[in-house]
Structure formats: structure tokens, C-alpha cells
Amino acid sequence: xxxxxxxxxxxxxxxxxxxxxxxxxxxxxxxxxxxxxxxxxxxxxxxxxxxxxxxxxxxxxxxxxxxxxxxxxxxxxxxxxxxxxxxxxxxxxxxxxxxxxxxxxxxxxxxxxxxxxxxxxxxxxxxxxxxxxxxxxxxxxxxxxxxxxxxxxxxxxxxxxxxxxxxxxxxxxxxxxxxxxxxxxxxxxxxxxxxxxxxxxxxxxxxxxxxxxxxxxxxxxxxxxxxxxxxxx
Amino acid sequence: xxxxxxxxxxxxxxxxxxxxxxxxxxxxxxxxxxxxxxxxxxxxxxxxxxxxxxxxxxxxxxxxxxxxxxxxxxxxxxxxxxxxxxxxxxxxxxxxxxxxxxxxxxxxxxxxxxxxxxxxxxxxxxxxxxxxxxxxxxxxxxxxxxxxxxxxxxxxxxxxxxxxxxxxxxxxxxxxxxxxxxxxxxxxxxxxxxxxxxxxxxxxxxxxxxxxxxxxxxxxxxxxxxxxxxxxxxxxxxxxxxxxxxxxxxxxxxxxxxxxxxxxxxxxxxxxxxxxxxxxxxxxxxxxxxxxxxxxxxxxxxxxxxxxxxxxxxxxxxxxxxxxxxxxxxxxxxxxxxxxxxxxxxxxxxxxxxxxxxxxxxxxxxxxxxxxxxxxxxxxxxxxxxxxxxxxxxxxxxxxxxxxxxx
Ligand SMILES: Nc1ncnc2c1ncn2[C@@H]1O[C@H](COP(=O)(O)OP(=O)(O)OP(=O)(O)O)[C@@H](O)[C@H]1O
Ligand SMILES: [Mg+2]
Numbered sequence: 001x002x003x004x005x006x007x008x009x010x011x012x013x014x015x016x017x018x019x020x021x022x023x024x025x026x027x028x029x030x031x032x033x034x035x036x037x038x039x040x041x042x043x044x045x046x047x048x049x050x051x052x053x054x055x056x057x058x059x060x061x062x063x064x065x066x067x068x069x070x071x072x073x074x075x076x077x078x079x080x081x082x083x084x085x086x087x088x089x090x091x092x093x094x095x096x097x098x099x100x101x102x103x104x105x106x107x108x109x110x111x112x113x114x115x116x117x118x119x120x121x122x123x124x125x126x127x128x129x130x131x132x133x134x135x136x137x138x139x140x141x142x143x144x145x146x147x148x149x150x151x152x153x154x155x156x157x158x159x160x161x162x163x164x165x166x167x168x169x170x171x172x173x174x175x176x177x178x179x180x181x182x183x184x185x186x187x188x189x190x191x192x193x194x195x196x197x198x199x200x201x202x203x204x205x206x207x208x209x210x211x212x213x214x215x216x217x218x219x220x221x222x223x224x225x226x227x228x229x230x231x232x233x
Numbered sequence: 234x235x236x237x238x239x240x241x242x243x244x245x246x247x248x249x250x251x252x253x254x255x256x257x258x259x260x261x262x263x264x265x266x267x268x269x270x271x272x273x274x275x276x277x278x279x280x281x282x283x284x285x286x287x288x289x290x291x292x293x294x295x296x297x298x299x300x301x302x303x304x305x306x307x308x309x310x311x312x313x314x315x316x317x318x319x320x321x322x323x324x325x326x327x328x329x330x331x332x333x334x335x336x337x338x339x340x341x342x343x344x345x346x347x348x349x350x351x352x353x354x355x356x357x358x359x360x361x362x363x364x365x366x367x368x369x370x371x372x373x374x375x376x377x378x379x380x381x382x383x384x385x386x387x388x389x390x391x392x393x394x395x396x397x398x399x400x401x402x403x404x405x406x407x408x409x410x411x412x413x414x415x416x417x418x419x420x421x422x423x424x425x426x427x428x429x430x431x432x433x434x435x436x437x438x439x440x441x442x443x444x445x446x447x448x449x450x451x452x453x454x455x456x457x458x459x460x461x462x463x464x465x466x467x468x469x470x471x472x473x474x475x476x477x478x479x480x481x482x483x484x485x486x487x488x489x490x491x492x493x494x495x496x497x498x499x500x501x502x503x504x505x506x507x508x509x510x511x512x513x514x515x516x517x518x519x520x521x522x523x524x525x526x527x528x529x530x531x532x533x534x535x536x537x538x539x540x541x542x543x544x545x546x547x548x549x550x551x552x553x554x555x556x557x558x559x560x561x562x563x564x565x566x567x568x569x570x571x572x573x574x575x576x577x578x579x580x581x582x583x584x585x586x587x588x589x590x591x592x593x594x595x596x597x598x599x600x601x602x603x604x605x606x607x608x609x610x611x612x613x614x615x616x617x618x619x620x621x622x623x624x625x626x627x628x629x630x631x632x633x634x635x636x637x638x639x640x
Contacts, residue, residue: 058551058633079555086553097548097637101250113239114553158552 005165005197006032006055011064012220013050024050026220027064032166037192038199039208042217048201051217052170055199056091057081069165086114090159092169096151098143104130104154105139111162129157133187149180156187166197173207185210237561244566247538248573258534259574261527262616265520266575266609270582272516273605275589276509292498293330293465294365295472297322297479298457300494312492314456316445318482322458326474330463333361336444337455343398343437344410350397353435355411357444365459373405373420380419380440387443389420393434411437412447468497524612527574528620535567535624546628547636560629567621568614575613579606 013025024047032038040048053059054066057073066073069088076084085091098107108126117125130136133153143151152172159167169188173181185207188198200211208214216224248255299312319334336357343350362368363375370389380387388409395404404418416439425433462471472495479493539546546559583601590599 053634056551058637079557082550082553082555082558085551091551093637097544097551099545099548101246110549111552113236114549114555114558116236162553 003034004031005034005069006030007065007067008055009065011054011061011066013047013054013059014062023220025054025061028220028222030215030222032197032199034197035192035195036197036199037188037212039211039214040199040201040217041203041208041214044203046217047220048217049170050220052168052199052201055166056089056168057085058091082114086111087162088165090162090164090167092152092155092159092167092172094171094174096143096148096155096175098151098154098158100143103140103142104135104146104157107143107154108158108161111158115162125161126157129161130154132160132190133157147180148176149183152176152180152184153187156184160191160196166199167191169198169200171201171203173202173204181207236558240558240562241565241569243562244569247542247566248569251538254534255570255573256577258530259527259570259577261523261530262571262574262613263527263578263581265523265527266578266613267582267585268523269516269520269609270579270601270605271585271589272512274583274586274599274601276512277600277602277605293462293468294498295460295462295468295475296457296496296498296501297460297475298494298496299492301492302490314458314479314493316456318479319456319458321478321482322460322475325478326471328463328467328471329460331361331365331461333359333365333459334441335362335457335459336441336448337457338444338447341412343394345398345400345407348398350394350435352394352437353433355436355444356438357441358438359441362438362459365461368425369423370420371423372403373418375420376438376440381442384442384446385440386414386416387419387440388416389422389438390418391422391434391436391438392424394437395421397435472497524616528571528616531567531570531617532620532623535563535570535621536627538566539563539624539628542628543631543636543639546631547633547639550631550633551637556629559631560625563625563628564618564621567625568617571613571617571621572610575610578613579609 008028008030011025011028011030012023015022015024026047028051040051042048050059054061055068057068057076060074068084071084073081073084098104099110102110105123105126108129109122112122112125127136127139130139133156135150135153135157138146138150138154141150143154146154152175156172159169173184176184181204188200189210192198200207202208214224214226215222297314299314301310301312316334319332323329323332334357338355338357341352341355343352356362358376359381360376360378363370369375371392373389375389376387379385388411390400390404390409394400395402398409400407400409400418404421407418408415409418410416422434422438460471460475462468475495476491480491483492485492546554549559579601583599586599586601
């Protein structure tokens with residue numbers, strides 16, 4: 001079974017800076033299928049983050065068509081977009097972006113609150129997610145009581161706890177050393193094995209090699225794609 | 234609903250993280266609420282005692298007393314009622330059930346077996362005064378008509394006198410010396426409620442004619458008449474008739490104002506209440522201003538807080554928070570801040586009221602009325618919503634990307 005999770009047609013994102021129009025994305029066509037393991041590479045400023053933000057419904061395209069899980073994103077209201085971010089997407093950032101005053105467990109619970117889940121179920125699922133990333137013993141720690149790698153693992157637990165259609169990671173290992181990077185990649189591998197779909201933005205060739213599909217972006221356009229293997233590999 | 238309750242928990246944790254700042258922020262609210270509670274509790278104490286006082290006087294009772302406006306009094310004009318005024322009213326006005334004269338006299342010295350006390354005042358009146366004022370003897374008897382007819386030298390003591398003079402438990406039959414004359418004690422009055430915190434029981438009552446005999450001048454500024462009208466419906470008519478009679482007797486020209494005043498218990502109560510009302514408005518104005526100032530303080534700190542937490546807001550939006558989630562979280566924070574100020578203010582206000590009560594013995598017992606507490610809390614919440622809405626909607630309307638990239 002191959003299902004198209006993401007479909008972009010002619011998606012662009014323009015910024016108006018005075019007289020100049022910056023084309024951060026310029027007519028991007030892209031399909032991503034279930035259980036794909038995709039790396040997005042490209043020079044700094046090429047538009048990788050812009051693409052991820054649009055895929056993650058944090059930003060809206062200036063033009064073109066974005067369909068996520070058979071839903072046209074363009075027609076969605078603000079609160080519907082919130083619901084999509086909550087249920088369909090797990091976002092992982094380079095700078096972790098954990099809530100600073102919340103413990104590891106509370107951070108993982110937070111998206112489940114917005115999902116309207118009961119207190120008991122929230123806790124169960126958050127604990128299970130923490131266990132998946134090997135941090136069940138650190139549930140009570142605040143972010144500043146965790147190492148960089150541990151923080152990113154909490155962020156991963158938080159991204160996958162809602163069981164999203166896709167996980168988007170924008171340079172997830174950018175702030176980590178090579179051994180921690182390997183741990184994080186091992187975690188992603190495990191998620192892929194369990195059927196998850198993942199897109200990783202990276203500057204590191206080893207990580208790109210690790211993924212099954214590599215998309216290259218330059219000046220807001222896709223200039224290289226090793227191609228979809230049609231999901232299950 | 235569940236998810237909004239969680240916003241509350243988030244708001245609480247944010248406030249806890251900045252506890253000192255939070256409390257300082259609410260200072261305006263604290264001051265506002267504390268002053269309401271202090272003033273209201275002290276005033277409530279007064280009102281209660283005044284109201285109780287006049288409940289004793291029935292609604293078919295009229296009080297007639299000499300009256301000169303303050304303006305004219307300072308240029309030396311005086312007003313008086315006389316015994317013949319009393320007799321004229323008794324004769325000429327219909328519908329009167331009972332009329333009694335009361336003469337108030339200034340302090341005097343009272344002695345008994347080597348003990349002595351200074352009276353606040355004494356009253357000369359007749360049988361029936363006890364009934365009209367709903368104020369009865371607790372020991373012995375009150376004055377009887379023959380006391381007045383024969384100008385007997387008898388007195389009924391106020392409730393405080395016996396203790397001061399170390400009189401026996403039943404003072405009836407003892408003799409006391411008052412301003413150099415001997416009087417026989419026939420009874421002791423019950424305790425009265427204090428007016429504005431002043432005890433009124435350091436006094437005595439003697440027959441009207443006995444008291445008048447002591448007066449140099451038979452017309453007194455301190456003479457009053459109390460009238461009980463047979464039928465409540467006739468109060469206005471009796472009021473009118475007495476007024477016309479007295480104007481004629483006092484030769485008051487058509488354009489001139491009365492030199493007496495006829496009051497019903499209602500009017501007396503209303504006069505007190507209008508003074509209290511005026512005070513209430515002044516207090517309300519002060520409180521309103523301090524609450525608005527407090528609200529602006531809250532708004533200010535909330536705006537700072539939103540800016541500080543811009544990134545957090547971005548994170549929450551990325552995790553699926555809607556505008557409403559963020560709005561409610563920050564509104565809850567503002568309301569909790571204000572309620573915190575309100576609760577601290579109520580505690581401080583109660584403390585201050587109790588302190589005033591303890592320091593000034595003439596102030597009656599301090600009670601904080603429930604309505605004042607509810608009103609304070611309600612107002613605090615309202616201020617929280619009113620001044621929290623701007624920062625909260627600023628937070629709610631943040632663009633997720635902009636918020637996430639905020640440094
Ligand atoms: N808010 C903005 N306003 C104006 N221009 C922007 C804005 N955000 C991004 N851009 C521009 O869009 C282009 C793409 O930016 P983007 O962040 O997507 O690059 P990137 O590929 O993620 O780079 P890096 O590898 O450094 O993270 C850049 O030229 C950037 O200057
Ligand atoms: Mg980037």
C-alpha cells in the first residue's frame with residue numbers, strides 16, 4: 001500500500017522586502033508517500049526551512065497547492081490549521097524548542113492537551129513516548145537539567161506522541177556532536193521501521209546518505225531528487 | 234473545556250515563576266481592594282448601630298426640636314421651644330395619642346457615698362418616654378405621672394451609673410446627690426446601643442417638672458417634644474398642623490424659615506443614610522481610580538510577559554494551540570493576578586478595619602459584609618479581563634513562525 005501523504009503543486013513563498021521580492025520558494029512540485037525517509041539538502045538560504053514551515057502548516061504558501069493527507073490546506077481556517085499541526089504533524093527543531101518551565105513529561109503531554117485527551121490517557125501516552133526515546137527516567141527533569149541530546153530526544157517524543165502522519169525535522173542534529181547525532185539517527189531509523197514518515201533537513205552528507213531519498217534545493221527550487229521509491233522499502 | 238482548564242495550570246505556573254513580580258504588579262489592586270474593605274467595614278459598623286437606634290422609634294412617632302440653620306446660628310440667632318408650646322400642641326392638635334416633653338441638660342456631678350461620676354447628660358421627661366423610645370427600666374420602675382405632678386426628686390439611672398458609683402445590685406431606694414441636691418433612685422434603665430460608638434448609658438432621667446425647676450430659663454434650646462400619632466396615615470396631617478401652630482406662635486413671617494424641625498424616624502434615618510451615601514461615592518471614586526491604575530499596571534506587566542514568552546507561544550502554536558487556547562491562557566493569567574491582588578487586599582483591608590476598631594474604642598464591631606467581598610473579587614476579575622484582553626489577544630494573534638524565530 002502506498003499512500004500519498006504530501007502533495008505540493010507549484011508551491012511558492014515570496015517575501016516582499018521593499019522593492020525586492022524574495023522568492024524563498026519558487027514553484028515547488030513534490031510528492032511524499034507513507035513511510036518515506038527523506039533528506040532535504042541545499043545551500044544556506046536555499047529555502048529548506050521555508051519548505052518545512054509550509055509543510056508543517058506553520059506558514060502559508062504565497063501560491064500553489066498543498067494537500068496533506070487528502071486535505072487542501074489552503075482552505076483551512078486558523079483553528080483548523082492548529083488542529084492539523086496538532087494531529088498530523090510532529091515538528092522537530094534545531095534548537096529543541098522545549099517549554100522551559102515544563103518538565104520533560106509535561107512537554108510531551110502539551111500537544112495531547114490541545115488534542116483534548118483525558119488526563120490519564122495523556123500521561124500514559126506521554127510516558128510511552130518518553131520510553132521510546134529512552135528517557136522514562138528523566139520525566140521530572142526540566143529542559144535545563146538535560147543534555148542537548150536528551151533535550152532533542154524529549155522533542156522527538158513530543159513530536160511522535162500524537163501519532164502524526166509525518167515527522168518534520170529541521171536540522172535536528174545541528175546543535176549536537178557526532179555521537180549524539182548517531183543516537184538521534186538511530187531513533188529515526190527505529191521510527192521508520194515502525195512505519196513512520198520522516199523528512200529531515202540537513203547539512204551533513206552522512207545523514208543524507210542515511211536516508212532513502214534525497215531532495216536537493218537551490219534558490220527555492222527542487223534541483224535534484226533521488227526519487228520516490230513508492231513507500232515501503 | 235478540559236483543555237482550557239489546562240491553560241489555567243499553565244497560567245499558574247507562569248505566575249509562580251515570577252512570584253515577587255506578580256505580587257508587586259497587583260499592588261494597585263491590593264491598595265484599591267484593601268481601602269474598599271476597610272472603609273466599607275467601618276461604615277457598615279456605623280450604619281448598623283444607627284439603624285438599630287432608630288428602629289426603636291416607631292414610624293408613627295414625630296420628634297419636634299428647635300432648629301436654626303448653621304449660618305444663622307453663628308451670628309447668634311437661637312431657637313427655643315417652650316412649655317407653653319407643649320401645652321398649645323397638646324390642646325390644639327387632633328389625632329395625637331401621646332405627647333411628651335423631653336429636656337436635655339448638660340453634664341453634672343453625681344455622688345454616692347464618697348464615689349462620684351460625671352454625667353454626659355440628663356433628661357427631664359414624663360411617663361411614656363420609655364414606651365415611645367422602646368427603652369425600659371431593667372430594675373425598679375420608670376417615672377410615673379405623679380412624679381411629675383408633685384415634682385418629686387426621683388431619678389432613673391442609666392445602665393452605666395451603678396458600676397461607676399458602686400451602688401448595690403438593686404439601686405432602687407438609694408439616695409444620690411446630684412448638683413448639690415438629694416434624689417431618690419427609683420429604677421435603672423436597660424443598656425442602650427451606642428451611637429457612633431459612644432455609650433449613652435452614663436446618664437439619668439428625672440421628672441420633667443423637676444428638671445424644669447432647675448432651669449433658669451423656662452424656654453430651652455434643649456427642649457424637644459415627642460408625639461405619637463394615633464393612626465400612621467395621619468402623620469402628615471399632624472405634621473402640618475403642628476408646623477402651622479408653631480409658626481404662628483413663634484411669629485414667623487410667610488417668607489421666613491421655621492425655627493423648629495419636625496422629624497419622623499424615617500427622616501432621621503434618611504439623613505444619616507444620605508451622609509453615608511455621600512461617603513460611599515467618595516470612596517467608590519477613590520477605589521475606581523486605584524483599580525484602574527492597578528489595571529494598567531497589570532496590562533503593562535502582561536505585555537512584558539507576552540513579549541518575554543513570545544517563543545513559548547510560538548512553540549505552543551506549533552504543537553497545535555489555537556488562538557483561543559493562547560487567549561484564554563493569558564486572560565486566565567491576568568484574572569488570577571487580579572484575584573490574587575483582590576484576596577490579599579481583602580485580608581489587608583480586614584486587618585486594617587480590625588486595627589481601627591481596636592485603636593478607636595468608639596467604633597463598633599468591625600464586620601466585612603459578604604457583598605463587599607464578592608464585589609471586590611468580581612471587580613478584580615473584571616479588571617483582569619478588561620486589562621488582560623489587550624495583551625492576551627496580542628499573544629493569541631502572534632504568527633507562529635514569527636514567534637518561533639523571536640530572539
Ligand atoms: N521572514 C522573512 N522575511 C524575508 N525573507 C525571508 C524570511 N524568512 C526567510 N527569508 C528568506 O528566504 C530565503 C530562504 O530562507 P530559509 O530559512 O528557508 O533558508 P534555509 O535553506 O533554511 O537556510 P539555512 O540552511 O541557513 O537554514 C532566504 O533568502 C531568507 O533570507
Ligand atoms: Mg533553515
